[in-house]
Amino acid sequence: MDLVIHDTLVVDGTGTTPYRADVGLTGGRITEIRRAGEPRISGRRALNAAGLALAPGFIDMHAHSDLALLRDPDHRAKVAQGVTLEVIGQDGLSYAPVDDRTLAEVGRAIAGWNGDVRSDPAIDPTWRSVGAYLDRLDHGFDGAGIAVNAAYLIPQGTVRMLAVGWEDRPCTPDELAHMRRLVADGMREGAVGMSSGLTYTPGMYAEDAELTELCRVVARYGGYYCPHHRSYGAGALEAYEEMVALTRTAGCPLHLAHATMNFDVNEGRAPDLLALLDGALADGADITLDTYPYTPGSTTLAAMLPSWASAGGPEAVLERLRDDAVAERIRHHMEVLGSDGCHGVPIDWDTIEISGVQDPALAGHVGRTVRQSAADHGEPPWATARRLLLDDRLGPTILQHVGHEENVRQIMRHPVHTGGSDGILQGAKPHPRAYGTFPRYLGHYVRELGVLSLQECVAHLTARAAARLGLPDRGLVRPGYRADLVLFDPETVAAGATFDAPRTPPVGIPHVLIDGRFVIEDGERTDVLAGRSVRGAAFTGTGVHRA
Numbered sequence: 355m356d357l358v359i360h361d362t363l364v365v366d367g368t369g370t371t372p373y374r375a376d377v378g379l380t381g382g383r384i385t386e387i388r389r390a391g392e393p394r395i396s397g398r399r400a401l402n403a404a405g406l407a408l409a410p411g412f413i414d415m416h417a418h419s420d421l422a423l424l425r426d427p428d429h430r431a432k433v434a435q436g437v438t439l440e441v442i443g444q445d446g447l448s449y450a451p452v453d454d455r456t457l458a459e460v461g462r463a464i465a466g467w468n469g470d471v472r473s474d475p476a477i478d479p480t481w482r483s484v485g486a487y488l489d490r491l492d493h494g495f496d497g498a499g500i501a502v503n504a505a506y507l508i509p510q511g512t513v514r515m516l517a518v519g520w521e522d523r524p525c526t527p528d529e530l531a532h533m534r535r536l537v538a539d540g541m542r543e544g545a546v547g548m549s550s551g552l553t554y555t556p557g558m559y560a561e562d563a564e565l566t567e568l569c570r571v572v573a574r575y576g577g578y579y580c581p582h583h584r585s586y587g588a589g590a591l592e593a594y595e596e597m598v599a600l601t602r603t604a605g606c607p608l609h610l611a612h613a614t615m616n617f618d619v620n621e622g623r624a625p626d627l628l629a630l631l632d633g634a635l636a637d638g639a640d641i642t643l644d645t646y647p648y649t650p651g652s653t654t655l656a657a658m659l660p661s662w663a664s665a666g667g668p669e670a671v672l673e674r675l676r677d678d679a680v681a682e683r684i685r686h687h688m689e690v691l692g693s694d695g696c697h698g699v700p701i702d703w704d705t706i707e708i709s710g711v712q713d714p715a716l717a718g719h720v721g722r723t724v725r726q727s728a729a730d731h732g733e734p735p736w737a738t739a740r741r742l743l744l745d746d747r748l749g750p751t752i753l754q755h756v757g758h759e760e761n762v763r764q765i766m767r768h769p770v771h772t773g774g775s776d777g778i779l780q781g782a783k784p785h786p787r788a789y790g791t792f793p794r795y796l797g798h799y800v801r802e803l804g805v806l807s808l809q810e811c812v813a814h815l816t817a818r819a820a821a822r823l824g825l826p827d828r829g830l831v832r833p834g835y836r837a838d839l840v841l842f843d844p845e846t847v848a849a850g851a852t853f854d855a856p857r858t859p860p861v862g863i864p865h866v867l868i869d870g871r872f873v874i875e876d877g878e879r880t881d882v883l884a885g886r887s888v889r890g891a892a893f894t895g896t897g898v899h900r901a
Contacts, residue, residue: 710781
């Protein structure tokens with residue numbers, strides 16, 4: 355054996371009772387497991403793991419590391435949590451497939467999520483197709499790879515941007531055919547499914563018939579649909595119903611992104627969502643979901659604008675914001691009527707905290723709510739928000755404090771639940787979920803609150819996610835499976851990240867392995883870059899990382 359992990363508590367991902375064993379690794383795979391009482395395994399190297407639990411590496415089902423994986427070889431935000439695989443291309447907006455125009459446009463639109471794709475020489479965005487982007491991930495840093503493995507969802511909003519543009523209108527038959535070809539190409543090149551951001555432009559302009567046709571393509575290639583659906587506030591349950599019905603018509607598996615019930619209108623309504631899912635599952639639907647273990651959400655300030663104000667792309671948005679009459683109309687929609695960008699709920703500026711800006715000159719707003727910053731400047735909240743959007747060219751990111759703890763707990767108990775950080779790594783004060791999601795599940799919700807048992811929680815974070823992704827050799831501690839593993843102390847594991855100190859690393863996770871190689875050893879990041887793209891079942895290439 356290359357490595358033998360001795361006397362560890364194996365939490366194998368199946369949800370069954372943990373057991374003590376020796377686990378042997380060879381050639382990047384688990385090759386032998388001997389339970390306590392059986393003859394010990396020997397190998398070239400041994401690790402005494404007494405007092406530690408061994409689990410499959412955690413799978414982050416909703417990540418925004420699309421550029422961070424290329425920019426930051428350390429990527430400690432995820433590696434230190436025990437994450438060994440991230441699913442990127444989320445919320446319908448990412449960087450492939452693109453042409454020169456759309457790369458610039460999507461780069462501007464989601465700079466708050468990922469930074470500027472064009473300004474960092476380490477990224478060098480020469481790709482245009484899904485396959486070329488995944489090849490770039492495989493190459494990583496000087497051909498050495500990336501920090502963790504990554505699977506990709508085709509972003510429906512980017513596809514619409516490429517085929518239709520930013521107009522708020524139904525697509526033509528020729529445009530739909532173009533989008534279907536783009537999705538099919540992306541699936542053949544290695545994507546595992548398709549995402550949507552149906553409160554983000556231009557993806558939100560797609561009608562159900564258009565989405566259904568694209569989902570039919572995804573299903574034909576063995577993928578799944580992952581929508582950020584049309585509302586998490588007013589009309590949230592109806593938005594969930596829409597996605598369930600749409601994917602059942604298309605015959606496409608459904609994975610609900612960050613499946614929350616937010617805002618005051620949804621307090622205590624998690625049972626309504628779960629009843630909807632249980633009814634569909636009992637009727638044969640293929641549905642999973644992910645959540646993060648926090649109440650506040652995080653996105654861009656520009657995402658709060660009504661969709662009509664975002665038509666035409668970033669430059670058109672800025673032009674509308676400069677026009678006093680149009681800006682007043684935007685304010686009325688946001689503060690009085692409830693814009694679709696804010697999920698149909700009138701915006702409460704006390705809940706909108708600025709978490710990051712692109713322009714360092716605006717850093718004084720970070721960590722303040724919009725109302726607090728407005729009071730500092732002696733002006734109404736909308737005046738401050740408008741000025742920030744203009745001065746930072748739509749760049750500010752926000753925390754939105756609108757969640758409900760009991761909803762979070764009830765949803766995470768559901769049998770089809772998986773874990774996703776939705777972690778935005780940009781900004782001076784990002785949401786702590788980017789650095790703390792997985793240890794928070796294990797420490798706060800397992801050990802401290804008992805919402806889930808240890809074995810249940812590990813199954814949610816590993817095997818269930820791997821099954822949704824169609825990965826036949828990941829997500830379990832089992833002979834023949836890849837040696838993507840995490841060792842943690844069940845008695846001390848905890849998220850270090852807080853809202854005041856969001857980049858604090860976790861505690862109680864001393865070792866993380868990818869492909870049988872230590873990426874975290876004795877709590878320290880090694881220089882190993884063992885991550886590669888994990889390509890979907892329809893991949894027509896010859897890469898060894900085919901799912």
